[in-house]
Amino acid sequence: MTLALVLSEWGNFLLRWTHVIAGIAWIGSSFYFVHLDLSLRKHDGLAQGVGGEAWQVHGGGFYNMVKYVVAPPHLPKELTWFKWEAYATWLSGFALFISLYYTNAELYLIDRTVLDISSSTAIAISLGGMVAGWVIYDLMCKSRLGHNDLLLGIVGFVLLVAASYGYTKVFSGRGAYVQIGAIIGTIMVASVAMTIIPNQRKIVVDLLAGRTPDPALGAAGKQRSVHNNYLTLPVVFLMISNHYPLAFASRWNWVIIGLVVVIGVTVRHFYNSRHAHQPTPWWTWAVAAAAFIAIVILSSPGAFMSKSAGVAPARQVAFTEVQDIVMSRCSMCHAAEPVWDGIGVPPKGVMLETPAQIRQHASAIYLQAAMTHAMPPGGNLTEISDEDRAALAAWYEAGAKAQ
Ligand code: HEC
Numbered sequence: 486m487t488l489a490l491v492l493s494e495w496g497n498f499l500l501r502w503t504h505v506i507a508g509i510a511w512i513g514s515s516f517y518f519v520h521l522d523l524s525l526r527k528h529d530g531l532a533q534g535v536g537g538e539a540w541q542v543h544g545g546g547f548y549n550m551v552k553y554v555v556a557p558p559h560l561p562k563e564l565t566w567f568k569w570e571a572y573a574t575w576l577s578g579f580a581l582f583i584s585l586y587y588t589n590a591e592l593y594l595i596d597r598t599v600l601d602i603s604s605s606t607a608i609a610i611s612l613g614g615m616v617a618g619w620v621i622y623d624l625m626c627k628s629r630l631g632h633n634d635l636l637l638g639i640v641g642f643v644l645l646v647a648a649s650y651g652y653t654k655v656f657s658g659r660g661a662y663v664q665i666g667a668i669i670g671t672i673m674v675a676s677v678a679m680t681i682i683p684n685q686r687k688i689v690v691d692l693l694a695g696r697t698p699d700p701a702l703g704a705a706g707k708q709r710s711v712h713n714n715y716l717t718l719p720v721v722f723l724m725i726s727n728h729y730p731l732a733f734a735s736r737w738n739w740v741i742i743g744l745v746v747v748i749g750v751t752v753r754h755f756y757n758s759r760h761a762h763q764p765t766p767w768w769t770w771a772v773a774a775a776a777f778i779a780i781v782i783l784s785s786p787g788a789f790m791s792k793s794a795g796v797a798p799a800r801q802v803a804f805t806e807v808q809d810i811v812m813s814r815c816s817m818c819h820a821a822e823p824v825w826d827g828i829g830v831p832p833k834g835v836m837l838e839t840p841a842q843i844r845q846h847a848s849a850i851y852l853q854a855a856m857t858h859a860m861p862p863g864g865n866l867t868e869i870s871d872e873d874r875a876a877l878a879a880w881y882e883a884g885a886k887a888q
Contacts (some may be wrong), residue, residue, distance in 0.1 A: 596864030718749030
């Protein structure tokens with residue numbers, strides 16, 4: 486194993502670690518502040534400019550929170566800004582995206598059976614989508630549509646599902662999922678960098694100059710931060726989806742993205758309503774459960790299943806045949822010492838060289854290469870046939886015996 490490989494493996498791991506931690510910090514503060522905002526109560530005797538007050542208890546002490554709706558009369562000496570959680574999440578995420586999906590575009594981003602494009606084209610389409618996503622979202626919020634949150638949400642949802650459909654027709658399912666996650670994540674961070682923080686800065690400048698800040702500045706920031714709150718759950722789903730081929734590699738993968746957004750938004754709505762002490766919208770769980778059941782059904786084998794459905798051999802498949810298939814289609818990457826260019830260590834630690842290893846990973850093989858077409862990656866790089874996939878399926882369904 487070369488030093489470069491060891492360094493790149495650890496570099497990747499370090500980035501992922503950072504990304505997850507930054508994301509936890511960001512989402513945590515997003516949840517916290519939306520909750521705080523919703524729990525603020527108005528009553529007599531609040532100081533000038535205070536829109537509400539809340540009491541909280543945590544870590545052995547009591548907190549008395551008040552919110553100055555636009556700004557306090559005087560700027561405090563010390564002020565904590567919440568922005569690096571968001572920036573660090575995006576920066577580490579983008580670096581990870583480059584190091585995995587852009588540098589190995591043939592493996593992760595491109596599926597030649599979907600669309601045969603070059604790596605640079607794929608990267609351009611990916612970057613273009615992130616920029617376009619933000620520009621369109623920003624224009625929508627600033628237009629008249631931005632005054633009607635429900636309509637804005639519906640239009641945004643339709644555009645997102647359209648983008649999901651579009652990207653699944655350009656990238657591998659896996660690539661499309663991370664791409665849509667990256668588009669939503671970019672919108673969320675750009676909102677912080679381009680709207681929420683700049684508006685807050687203008688408010689500070691006005692205050693220092695003795696002017697009364699425009700309440701519209703704060704309101705615009707608030708709107709974006711509520712949108713961000715509603716988008717967190719779908720983004721996290723998309724970012725962790727790459728181990729679950731039933732989501733990204735099944736035929737209705739783009740519909741599944743839409744349903745996940747429905748689940749994320751309704752679940753957030755439930756908590757946000759509760760924290761605001763509004764009537765609890767229990768119906769949201771019924772919607773979320775129905776959407777989840779629909780996802781399970783859409784990803785299951787049967788009438789909905791992908792291309793290889795119907796070619797399953799009803800015959801007994803001998804283990805030697807399975808071994809031949811795996812050796813010729815999988816082992817070049819899934820070996821202690823992979824021979825595939827660009828694969829330095831057995832991917833995800835999965836080695837498929839000996840009968841025992843093949844047996845051990847039987848259900849993963851079934852899931853990745855028979856039920857779905859997640860493996861071989863890159864749109865079937867090693868050109869496994871549908872008949873071979875069907876043979877793997879028949880072997881697994883008959884008990885995955887190694888003899
Ligand atoms: C061109 C190289 C390559 C080939 C060929 C290949 N794989 Fe993979 N496989 C990978 C990579 C890369 C990953 C890791 C993906 C990731 O980072 O999530 C992987 C991951 C897996 C995993 C683990 C999935 C997870 O998320 O835990 C399984 C199981 C698997 N492959 C099975 C197969 C089977 C079965 C075949 C043959 C039909 C096959 N692979 C062919 C590169 C390959």
